[in-house]
Structures are given as C-alpha cells and as structure tokens.
Amino acid sequence: MAALRVLISGAGIAGPSIAFWLSKLGHSCTIFERHQKLRTYGQQIDIRGHGITVVDRMGLKGEIMKHNVDEEGFQLVNVKGERKLLLGRMEAGDDKSKAFTSEIEIMRSDLNEILYNATKERSVYRFGTTVVDYENQPDGVLVTLSDGTAEKFDLVIAADGSNSRIRKMMLKRGERIKDNSRTLGFFVAYFRLPKTPEDGNLATGCMVPKRRFMMTRWHTEEQGQGYLMTRASGGVLKTALSKDVRAQKEAFAQVYDGAGWQANRLIAAMHEAEDFYAEEIVQRRTNIWHSGRVVLLGDAAFAPGLVTGMGTSLAVVGAYVLAGEIGRHGGDVAAGLEGFEKTMRPFVQQAQIPSVAAWRLMWPNSALGVRMLHFMIKAAMRLKVPALMERFQSESKWTLPRYEELLGGNVRG
Structure with missing residues (x-):
C-alpha cells in the first residue's frame, strides 16, 4: 500500500498507540502535542481485558509490568476508618474479574513515557504545536497549525482528549457528526498526596453523607494520590471549574469541610499540590467518529467516564482497531474509517453501559x-x-480482531 502522511493530535495514550501501529505499516506519523514536553504527571490508571491483550501484542506488556503499581487491593471504610469491605487485586490473566485493582496498574506518566520511547524512532513529535483549523479536501486534509504554518496530510487523527478541540471544530462546522455526550453528575479532584508509614499499600475509599466520597492510593513509598469525588454542590463546582485553580481548590475545600475521616488531610494536601486537576465526569458519545479524512480516537471519541474504569483500555484497543482496519483495506482511508466505526462501536457501547x-x-x-x-x-x-x-454486560461479548497486517506471524494473545 502507498504510505500515508498522518497527523496525530495528542501525545497521551491513544496518540502514540496509533502511531505505533501505523508506523509499523510504513505510514509517516507526526504527533502534535500542545504541551512543551511529554507530560510527567497524571493519576494511576489501569489496563484491563482486551487492553492487556493489545499491549501484549505491541510487545510492551513486559516493560509496563516493570512499572506496575504495588497496590494490594481496595478497602472501603466508614467515617471512623473502620473497614467495611476488602477487595483483592485482580489475579493475572483474570480479565473477567471486577476487582478494583487490575492486573496492570500504572501511573499515566509512566505509560506515556513507555509509549513515547516505543514510537519516537519511527514517528515525529512536535511539542508546543496544535491544530487550529482544518479543511477536508478530496485528496487530503489541509491543516493550519498554531505556529502559523499550513500542511497537508492524508489523514488527521484527533487523540486530543475528552475536551478535544478538533471534535469541537467538527461540531461547529455542522458536519454529519452530532454530539450525544452526557454528564454523569460527578465532579472529581485529583492531586498528589504525601505518604506516611501508616498508609500501607491498599487503596482506601470512604463514603460520607451529602453524596461525598474520598479515596487515597499509593504508588511509591513516599507518594500517593488523593481523590475527592462528589455528586453534591454541582452548581458551585461547575462554576468553579470555569475559574482558576485556586478557586477550584477553594470550592472543593468548601464542599468537604467537616466531612470526617481524612478530609482535613486531603484538603491540606490539595491546597499544597502543584498537579491538582478537577473535572466534571462526562461520557463522550457521537453518532459518528469521522468526517471526511478526520477521525476521533480515544477520549476524544468515546471517553467512557471515570466510573467505568475502561478509558485506557478503550484508547489502546481503539488505536489497534483503527490501524488494523486501515491496513486491512490497503491504505484506503475512507474504507478504513468505515471499518473502524463498524468494528469498534459495539465494544464502546458495551464499555459505556456498565456501572x-x-x-x-x-x-x-x-x-x-x-x-x-x-x-x-x-x-x-x-x-x-x-x-x-x-x-x-462484559466486554467479553465483543471479540478482539486479529489483524495479520499488523501482527504478521507474531500473534500474541
């Protein structure tokens, strides 16, 4: 097949994953990332089920396991810290388990770096540059970049997250795509948390009155993560999210004031944290994922929401399927994108329903x-x-395709 010139927007999980596979097919991939360098922050994420099979087929599972977080499981406690429930870690290979702690638990920054190292020799990374406009043409996509230049590509892949700028451009243009996204009614704050000798290696959650939940997780001997999740005070928190970080921290502190358990500790750590991030949990749904030669991938297309625990797995599986369909159709972009929609959508629909x-x-x-x-x-x-x-309601209802165009004779899993 003729080599395609591909623009990928976003150097998170989905972007480098699709570059891995497309470059293996001989296509030229350029990844544009709005940050000035690879991001070195982010919370603990997991990879489950078909996602584990895909990273194994990439040959990266061994490296990922070297960075696995040593989390023994999850305990639910009451406001006094008394344990009410204990869930162990998922056993290796048990992809049907609903254990809180997966076989693969890794910090987002570690997975970002692994994917970057696996693609940097075969792909071009351009940091500090974003797509500001595009024009679908019969033979490609003319893209205007934030540095003032314009370039033409055969395919544009938007892997720029749940708040995708490219998806917003597609919607604004009134193209065939329709936004059916839904908010799940949750607001979450994430931040780093210093660890003490008493904290152990269990993730610990505490539900308190007024629809509030707190959680701690630990990824090193010195550091962990704090989570504040609530269905209360939606108006206050939604307003705060449109303001600066200080206002957001103050809003969450107000909501959790007097909540009990470790609320005071978490609030204090939140105020000190430099990596604080807050969001309203949204499940991204659109009737189609592509328009012309521009296609959405990962959270930009089908962010399932924190409650499903499937975001990372959907990103890596989606990249594998998109590349596989392009390869299966001999580089025919239109046919490959249609194949991607047809093959991937049932899996996404299953992943977005549970819980x-x-x-x-x-x-x-x-x-x-x-x-x-x-x-x-x-x-x-x-x-x-x-x-x-x-x-x-399991992902096991959907069968992960085997793309010999990607895997050749070295099929894993």
Missing part, C-alpha cells in the same frame, strides 16, 4: 444511607452479584 446507573444510586445523602450502602455492598459481594452482572 453508570448503579453509581448514580450509590451516593447516599445521610449517615443512615451510608450504613445501608455498606450493608448492600457486602450482601451483593456474598451473593456474587458482580460475577452475575459480568455475564450480561
């Missing part, structure tokens, strides 16, 4: 409601409800 309705119900407003929630969760675990639900 959302249940999560919306699991946010009690009173202390009695919290105690009832603890009881219901323990009862559900005894009755093996998660395993039963797995049979009806």
Whole structure:
C-alpha cells in the first residue's frame, strides 16, 4: 500500500498507540502535542481485558509490568476508618474479574513515557504545536497549525482528549457528526498526596453523607494520590471549574469541610499540590467518529467516564482497531474509517453501559444511607452479584480482531 502522511493530535495514550501501529505499516506519523514536553504527571490508571491483550501484542506488556503499581487491593471504610469491605487485586490473566485493582496498574506518566520511547524512532513529535483549523479536501486534509504554518496530510487523527478541540471544530462546522455526550453528575479532584508509614499499600475509599466520597492510593513509598469525588454542590463546582485553580481548590475545600475521616488531610494536601486537576465526569458519545479524512480516537471519541474504569483500555484497543482496519483495506482511508466505526462501536457501547446507573444510586445523602450502602455492598459481594452482572454486560461479548497486517506471524494473545 502507498504510505500515508498522518497527523496525530495528542501525545497521551491513544496518540502514540496509533502511531505505533501505523508506523509499523510504513505510514509517516507526526504527533502534535500542545504541551512543551511529554507530560510527567497524571493519576494511576489501569489496563484491563482486551487492553492487556493489545499491549501484549505491541510487545510492551513486559516493560509496563516493570512499572506496575504495588497496590494490594481496595478497602472501603466508614467515617471512623473502620473497614467495611476488602477487595483483592485482580489475579493475572483474570480479565473477567471486577476487582478494583487490575492486573496492570500504572501511573499515566509512566505509560506515556513507555509509549513515547516505543514510537519516537519511527514517528515525529512536535511539542508546543496544535491544530487550529482544518479543511477536508478530496485528496487530503489541509491543516493550519498554531505556529502559523499550513500542511497537508492524508489523514488527521484527533487523540486530543475528552475536551478535544478538533471534535469541537467538527461540531461547529455542522458536519454529519452530532454530539450525544452526557454528564454523569460527578465532579472529581485529583492531586498528589504525601505518604506516611501508616498508609500501607491498599487503596482506601470512604463514603460520607451529602453524596461525598474520598479515596487515597499509593504508588511509591513516599507518594500517593488523593481523590475527592462528589455528586453534591454541582452548581458551585461547575462554576468553579470555569475559574482558576485556586478557586477550584477553594470550592472543593468548601464542599468537604467537616466531612470526617481524612478530609482535613486531603484538603491540606490539595491546597499544597502543584498537579491538582478537577473535572466534571462526562461520557463522550457521537453518532459518528469521522468526517471526511478526520477521525476521533480515544477520549476524544468515546471517553467512557471515570466510573467505568475502561478509558485506557478503550484508547489502546481503539488505536489497534483503527490501524488494523486501515491496513486491512490497503491504505484506503475512507474504507478504513468505515471499518473502524463498524468494528469498534459495539465494544464502546458495551464499555459505556456498565456501572453508570448503579453509581448514580450509590451516593447516599445521610449517615443512615451510608450504613445501608455498606450493608448492600457486602450482601451483593456474598451473593456474587458482580460475577452475575459480568455475564450480561462484559466486554467479553465483543471479540478482539486479529489483524495479520499488523501482527504478521507474531500473534500474541
């Protein structure tokens, strides 16, 4: 097939993943990233199910496992710190488990670096540069860049995150794409948290009245992550998200004032954190993912929302499928994009369904409601409800394709 000239917007997870596969097919990939350098921050993420198979097929699972976070599992405690539930780590290869801690738990910055190192020799990275406009033409896409230059590409892949600028351009143009995104009613703040000898290696969560949840996770002997998640005070937090970081921190501190458990510790760490980030959880849904020769990928196309735990897996699987369909259709961009839509959408639809309705119900407003929630969760675990639900809403309903064009005779998994 003739080599394609491909622009990829975003050097997170999906962008370098698609560059890995397309460059393997002989295509020329340039990755544009708005930050001045590779990002070295971010929270703990996991890779599950088909995502593990894909990174294994990339030959990167071994390197990823070297950076695996030593998290023993998850415990749910009450406001006094008393344990109410303990979930162990997922066993290796048990991709059907709904354990909180996956077989692969890694810091986002570590995965970013692994993917960068795996692609930097075969792809070009241009940091500090973004796409500001594009024009679909019969034989390619004319792109205007933030440095004032214009270049033409055979294919443009928007892997620029849930708040994708390119997706917004597509919507603004009134093209066939329609935005069906939905907010899930959650606001989350993430930040680094100094570790103490008493913290151990368990992720720990605490639900408190007024629909508030706190969690700590630990990725080194010195550092961990704090999470504040709430369904309360939506108006206050939504307004704060349009303001500066200081205003956002003050809003979360106000919401969690007097919450109990480790709220004071988390609020203090949040105020000191330089990597603080807050967002409203949104599930990205559009009727199509491409228009002409411009296609959305990863969170830009189908961010599932924090509650599903599938964001990273969808990104790496989506990159594999997109590259595979382009390869299967001999570099025919139009046919490859149609194949991507047809093949990937059922998996995305399955990944976006689980847990959302249940999560919306699991946010009690009173202390009695919290105690009832603890009881219901323990009862559900005894009755093996998660395993039963797995049979009806699992990603296992979807079969990961084998693309010999990408894998040749070296098919893993």
